[in-house]
Amino acid sequence: MSTSIPDTQAQVAPSSLAAKTPWRALLGRVDWPLALFLAAWFLAVVVPLLGVVVYSFFETKSFFTVYTPSLNTWASIFDSGRFEVILRTLRIAFTVTAVELVLAFAFSLWLAKGHASRTVKAMTLALMTVPFFLDLSSRTIIWRALLGENGPLIPLFIGIGLVEPGSAGILYSEWAVHFGMVIALFPTMMLPVYIAISLVDDALIDASNDLGASPWQTLTGVIIPLSLPGVIAGVLFTLGSAMAAWVEPSMLGGGFVNLLSNSIESAYSALRYPVLAALTTLIMLILGVLVLAFVLIGRRFGDLSSSFRILRS
C-alpha cells in the first residue's frame, strides 16, 4: 500500500498539471478590466432591463400592481394610442435632430474655420453655454407670447405662407413644438460638432486645397469624415434630449402634441408601472432595430470606426 501511493500521485500529478496549464493560460489572456466592466454593465444595465420586460406583463388595478401575468397592459398600449405616441415622438425627435445637424454644422464650420476673430469665437461659445444655466420652462414660455395669435412673429409667418391670415397662429401645433425644440437643443448639437471641427488640422485643409480640391471636395473628403466623432456625439445628445422632451410639447403643443414623456407622466399619475415598463421595452426594441439598421447601412459606406482614430492622435 505504502508504495502504491507515490505511484498514484506520480500518475495524477502530470495529468492535473496538464489540465491546469491551458486554464491558467486562458486566465492570463483575459482582459480583466474589460471583463469586470462588462460584468458590471450586465448587472447594472441588462438585468434591470430584463426586469422591466418582465414587469410589462403585469397590470395595475386601483393604484396597485397585480402580479398576475397577462397581455392586458400590452393590449392597452395599442388601444390607448400610446404606440402612436412612440412613433410620433421618434418622428419629431429625428426631424429636430436632422434640422439641428444641418444648422449646427454650418454654424460650427463658420465659427471654427471661417474668419471669425478670437473675440467673436469666445463670445459665441460663452453665449452658447448660457442656456444651460437657465430653466428650460422659463426659456420656453416666452415663445408662447411670440407665437400666439397676437404674437409679433405672426406677420412673418403669414408672409412666408406658414399660417393663414386671421388664423390662430402656429401655437399649439407640431410646428410650434418643432420650433421650440430646435431653439432649445441647438447648443447641445453645436458644441460637440464645433469641438470636432476645431480639431481638424488646418494643414490638412490647406493640403486639400493645394492639391486642387474644390471647397465641396474638401468638405466632404476631409472635414466631414474627421469631424464625425463630434457629429455622432451631437446626434446622440440631441436625439436623446428630443425623445425625452417634456417642456416644449406641454407649453407649445397645448396638449395636442402628446409625446412620450407626457404619456409616461400620465401613466405615472395612476401608478401604472407596467405601462411604463411596456413603453420602455417598446422603445428599446425600436431603438435596437434603428441602431442595427444604422450599422448595416454604415457598413455599405465604409468603416465607421476609422473616424474615431482622430481621437487617438
Next chain:
Amino acid sequence: MKETSVSQLQLLRSRRDFLRSAALGASALALPLALDLPASRLWAAGPATVRGYGVTTSQLKDWSVMAQSIGVQMEFTGTGNDVGVFLRDVVAAGLGDQTDIFVFEAGTQDILGPRGTYLPIDTQHPALTLWERTPDEWKHSRVVQDAEGNQWGVPVIGNADSFGYFPEKLGLDPDSEEELSWSLVFDDPRTRGRVSFDRTWGYSLPMAALYLQSKTGKPFSNCADLEPEETRQVVDFLIERKRAGQFRTLHTSFEEQIQLLSNREVDVINCWEPAVREVNLKLGKDATRYAYTQEGYYKWGHGAYLPVQAGDRDNLDAIYKVLNYYLGGEYRALQARDRGYAGPNMDLAVAYARENDWSAEDIAALEETERKIARKFSKPLVSTTTPSNADSMEEQWQRFLNA
C-alpha cells in the same frame, strides 16, 4: 393573504398604541388645563413641534401665527397634488416614519386607510374641541371618510370647482350670478375654439361626465369613478368635440390658467377659482367670473390624515391640537383671505375677523365665501382623486389626447 394579515396587524397595533397614547395624552392635556396655563406661556417654555407633509397651498403663509395661538410649531414640507407621487412617497418611501400629519386631496384614505397606513381619527380626543360643531357635510364627507364610513381624516379646505369666463364675451352682465351650463365648455358654438380644458384626467373626466349625463338624461353610476364602458362613452364625446375644434388648448398648471385668461387667449376655461381672482387683480374687478353652474361642480377637499406611526410618538396631543386648528376660525379666515379657499366652520372665520378688527371689506368677502359655498354645495357634486377605475380612466384619457 399575507398583505391582509400585515394590514390587520398594523391596524391592531395602531389601535392599541392609539388607546395608550390617548390615555397619556388626556393626562398631559389635563395638566395645563388644571394649572390654567395659556398657550402662549406653554410656548414660552418651548413649543411642541409637528411635522407636516402635503399640498403646498394648504399651508398658512406664516405658521408662526399658529404657534402663537396654540403653542405648537409646524415644520411643513410642501408637495404638489399628484396622487401617484403622494402614494409612492407614503407607501414606498415610508414617509410616515418622519411625518406627523399628511394633508392631501380626498381619496387616498380609501386606499391607505384600510391598508393600515393611516391612523383612525379619534373624534373624542380632548384636543379636538371643534369636532362636534363642525357640519356633517364636511366632517362626514368622502374627503375624510372611506366608503364604509370610517373616519380617517379631518377636513382642512375645499371648494366646488367650475369654470372661469369673460362675461362680456358671452353677453352677460359683469355682476351676473346666473347659473350657466357646462355646454359653454363643451358644446356651445359661441365658444368654439375659445375654450381651454384641463389636461388632468382625474379633474376633467368627471366634469365632462357630469355634463354628458345631464345632456343625454342617462345618469352614470358615479361620474368621479366611471366604469370602463362609461369612460369610453365620455371620451368618445370629448374626441368628437375636440375634432369639432371646441378646444383652443389643454392646460396643465395654475400658472397657465392665469396666463390664458390674462392674455384673453380663451373665453372659457375649467380652472381653479384662485386663478380668476389673480386675473381680476390684473384686468380689473369682475373682468372674469367664476361660474355658478346648472349641472353641478367638481368638489375637492383637502383632509389632514395621520400616519399610523404617529400613534407611537409622544406628540400626539400636539398633533390633535393642529387638527383642531384646521377646523378653527383663524386658519379658515387666513386661508380664505390669502388663497380664496373655503372650508368647514366659515362662521368662525367671520367671528375671528371681527374680533381681530379686519376691514369691513375683508369681513364681507368672508361672508360672501360662506354664502357661495352653501349655494354650490346644494348642487350635484363629483369628487375623488383615487377612483377604483383609475387605470381605465387614465388609459381612455390617452385616447382623447392622441385623437
